[in-house]
Amino acid sequence: MKTHVLFNLFATFLLADGLNIEDSAGQFFSSGHTNNWAVLVCTSRFWFNYRHVANTLSVYRSVKRLGIPDSHIVLMLADDMACNHRNPKPATVFSHKNMELNVYGDDVEVDYRGYEVTVENFLRVLTGRLPPSTPRSKRLLSDDRSNILIYLTGHGGNGFLKFQDSEEISNVELADAFEQMWQKRRYNELLFIIDTCQGASMYERFYSPNLMALASSQVGEDSLSHQPDLAIGVHLMDRYTFYLLEFLEDIHPASKANMNDLFKVCPKSQCVSTPGHRTDLFLRDPGSVLITDFFGSVRKVEITTEAIDLTDPIKEVEERPANGDVHKEMHSYVDQLPVSEIIHQNGKLCATSTNKMSLCCFHGDVSECEMQLPRGLGVEGPP
């Protein structure tokens, strides 16, 4: 393991032609990463887009299996398929027909769900410009040594990706967001995978260094779905992600498969569309990049050779001195509402509806109600 990490550390960079990457990345040296993050986004809602949720969940499952913890995964699902009313098998999301593989699993942690999955939130997660009240699990807390995997799926077109059937993100916005991430050194290397129609258009406009992109189809082509399940009634997965999942199932944390194998996933014969990839912005040779660099989380470890000699005994933790002046108030519960008395008063049963607590008996006797109710409750007399 350590040899591989060292190899990644001292790999020479091969520069491709084209953009001014060397200048921009010239001040950034290619070295290893110390942690991994994943941002997995499903952008479509409604039951017939079941396959997009299944796509995202299968990548989530692989990424978790290979070691990235939930605290380092930002999972955004635009709709809830597992608990959808139309799901004949609730709490499951299947990826293979005949219900072979349940990708929902036991411990799914969805960070952005339902209507929270918007273009604005997605860009905020990427750039880090979240309001201060956002909890840690909804943030992308990456640093300059993080390798990030970004997976997007949904319905897309030439240069845009549709979010929630009402808004779109364009490829220019995405490229700008990555540039902002680069300026703040929020990633070491970034792998961008998109499974939509005309997906290759989304990575056309990237211009920041250390980005590698894969798409399921070229401009002008549609990404097709894989197979329907007759019991569930919808298509379960998209082709590209289906074969990607099959490929990833063979990867284990110590695997040595590299990116060139990933580029071969789902050739045209299986996918019908032509998957594409873009590596010119990436400084390292894709053949030297391991799959587990992005999909898994392999840590570099060092043996601790030194220890400090501590000889002082443990001080007793001092008790706080009791302050005699402070008057300790005795607290007790306020008298609770004597509901049972009210309900069963004088042997007469009052009807209590489920929605509001009608404490008054419907005898039309106001004085009775006023007697029973405690003060200050503010409930009016009989309706």
Place this chain on the structure above:
Amino acid sequence: MFLSERRRGQLAALSIAAVVIIVGVPLWWRTTETYRAWLPVSQIKELAKLQLQLSADVEVVFARGTVTPEQQKKVPLTQTQEEERAIDGDLIILFLILLIRNTKLESKFFSCHVLFLPEDTALSESPCGSLVVYVIPESSSLLPEDVNVYIGQRRTALLRIGPQMRVGKTLEQLLAHLEPRIKQVLQVMSFSHNDITAALSDRVRFSPDNKESIADSMRAFKSSPGYEITFSLLNPDPKSHRLHWDIEGAVQTYIQPLLTKLSPVANFSIDSQTLYYTMLGVNPRFDTSRSAYTLNADSLAHVINPVEARLGSNAASSNPVLNFLLYVPDAQHSPLYIQGRKKQEVPSNAFHSPRWGGIMVYNVNGFYGSEPEFPVDINIDMAKVMGVFLAQLRLLLGVQSSTPPPGFLVARCGSTGLADWELDRLMWSRSVENVATATTTITSLAQLLDQIGNIVINDNIAQQVSSAVTSLQLAVAELEAGNLGFALQYSKEAILASEKAFFDPSLLHLLYFPDDQKFAIYIPLFLPMCVPILLSLLKIVSEARQRLEC
């Protein structure tokens, strides 16, 4: 006066055109532009050149026997040494300035032949960032034979004159002999070229042959205003072991002094937890030669991930988290030892992961007694555990313990775990790192706002940027003056302000409109209005030309 029909029509067209052009176009321009407050771009560009000047005060005290009294009178009071290093071409130029001040010799501290450093006296209360070097004669027996320099716990060092400087040499030769050696001491105790380059790792390309520095820079956490430290006790076998650890007392006694000493650098918050039924995730192998279970160094990398999923974290802040795990192996797999790469023994039985934390394996099979009745009550020896965690904490925070040059003897750090000069080293590199990071942040923010035209810049962002620029300028000035404490404080303020400005939630660019969409919006609005105006204007012009021709 009657205006003819045609004349009225011309006047009408002209006046509408006038209104559209004079009133309408500026109104449309003003209402569709984004509000962008003014940023001090020129000052930012000035800061981006990042010319840092670090000055360290070194006080040199000559002991009896090193200089004659006549020479003593002639020693210059202040001597400045400048060293200019360019990092990465013309981007950054560093000046390292040493101010050597001479003070009167104090003889009473060197009369004893016992190795003690005059550190506990008021003489050695040097302010943060400065050093005191005592020059002792070659024949002195304060230091062992092969040791020429002794570095104490506080900011003092003992320097032994070389044998070629016996009495009889001139003052200039003595000073010339001392200068490079004092510089060497300074490089160990304060800052060196490698340290500063490592602190600037954001902006600077590393030379690939400096492997150790790359590993060092990857291991330590980046500078952050606060850190969270979590101590976890992992008990996979509660049926056999009932573990007791006095974590509160141990933290108070062993860890808190270090963190208090580091308080100018960052804030720390500590919590602890106990996890049951958490296995390591890697199967240890039984080694018959040691009759114990062993974990190979190669499999250690896979230990962390399954455990990390269960650790949890403090969800309140976005500070980096350091995890320290104490793993007590279950009864079936006791004792468990960690093996190094070459199958050697690891006395501390612990390992750490860069930018994450450390794990220590604590074997308890020695506590079983003669007839163990499970579950066995075990009190964990916190001094031993905290000794290892403290060492790991030092590494992860960037207190480098690189091997000193030959002939140097470094005093063991005291019970706080951190010597004063190590704290100074950390403060130097953190100040430089903070200044560099804040400068990069502000520069890139200014560049981004320039590039992406439709981001709104509010007043509060402009104010944050201005305050960041002011703090940066102050920090650079304090570094120049040698006031390390103030420099660090200003640099921290600069970082906070610049991060707040960069990550302000309002800086989201408006939706990007491609040009064809812009046309599609404006044409249905403006075209029907403009066509009659344009046509009538054209008619006016053609008629005027006709009249001129006639």
